[in-house]
Amino acid sequence: MDINDAIFSRRSVREYSSQSVDEPTIRRLIDAAVHAPNAVNQQPWMFTVIRDQSLLDRVSRDAKSHMLANMPAGPQSDHFRSLLGDPTFQIFYDAPALIVISAAAPGPWIVEDCALAAENLMLAAYAVGLGTCWIGFAQGFLNTPDGKQSLGLPAACVPVAPIIVGHPKVAPPAVARKTPDIRWLG
Numbered sequence: 001m002d003i004n005d006a007i008f009s010r011r012s013v014r015e016y017s018s019q020s021v022d023e024p025t026i027r028r029l030i031d032a033a034v035h036a037p038n039a040v041n042q043q044p045w046m047f048t049v050i051r052d053q054s055l056l057d058r059v060s061r062d063a064k065s066h067m068l069a070n071m072p073a074g075p076q077s078d079h080f081r082s083l084l085g086d087p088t089f090q091i092f093y094d095a096p097a098l099i100v101i102s103a104a105a106p107g108p109w110i111v112e113d114c115a116l117a118a119e120n121l122m123l124a125a126y127a128v129g130l131g132t133c134w135i136g137f138a139q140g141f142l143n144t145p146d147g148k149q150s151l152g153l154p155a156a157c158v159p160v161a162p163i164i165v166g167h168p169k170v171a172p173p174a175v176a177r178k179t180p181d182i183r184w185l186g
């Protein structure tokens with residue numbers, strides 16, 4: 001696939017078929033992820049692949065409770081509150097797999113490194129017909145001791161990018177972008 005097709009056509013997918021994503025495919029996506037640029041080539045990332053649906057259901061419930069208890073007031077908070085209070089809402093959209101990209105230890109550029117790895121992974125997934133979505137709703141809980149323990153993550157690691165992966169049920173429509181604020185100096 002042409003790189004521009006991937007960049008301009010990838011969308012966050014929130015409806016998946018029940019078809020699983022096999023291990024070679026997930027390894028291929030992780031291989032794309034680790035080719036991301038990263039600070040001082042430290043490659044601080046580690047990848048946790050969760051395909052156990054009962055574990056994903058449990059993490060979803062805990063992450064929703066954590067968000068509801070810790071959510072600051074903001075323009076989206078009413079909408080989030082009603083979504084997170086809905087017992088039928090699973091934050092991972094019942095996707096067959098979740099890949100959590102974490103940094104093995106804190107560091108000055110780990111968020112940038114893991115986010116760049118996540119974008120590579122999402123574009124590579126799109127190129128093989130898979131859908132993805134970054135699930136920020138999971139981040140708060142996954143960064144707690146209980147959250148790390150739920151995924152068997154070492155206490156020192158920093159979960160940055162929870163990305164669901166699966167076969168899209170529908171192709172999401174284009175999402176409008178604002179006109180970028182560009183300031184030219186020279």
Ligand SMILES: Cc1cc2nc3c(=O)[nH]c(=O)nc-3n(C[C@H](O)[C@H](O)[C@H](O)COP(=O)(O)O)c2cc1C
Nearest residue numbers: 010011012013014091133134135136137138172175
């Ligand atoms: C850091 C981050 C957190 C996000 N968290 C969520 C989330 O919790 N749930 C969700 O449905 N989408 C989430 N998204 C997806 C965004 O809503 C989506 O990227 C945005 O609306 C633009 O749509 P597009 O990805 O289809 O271009 C997140 C994206 C990012 C980058």
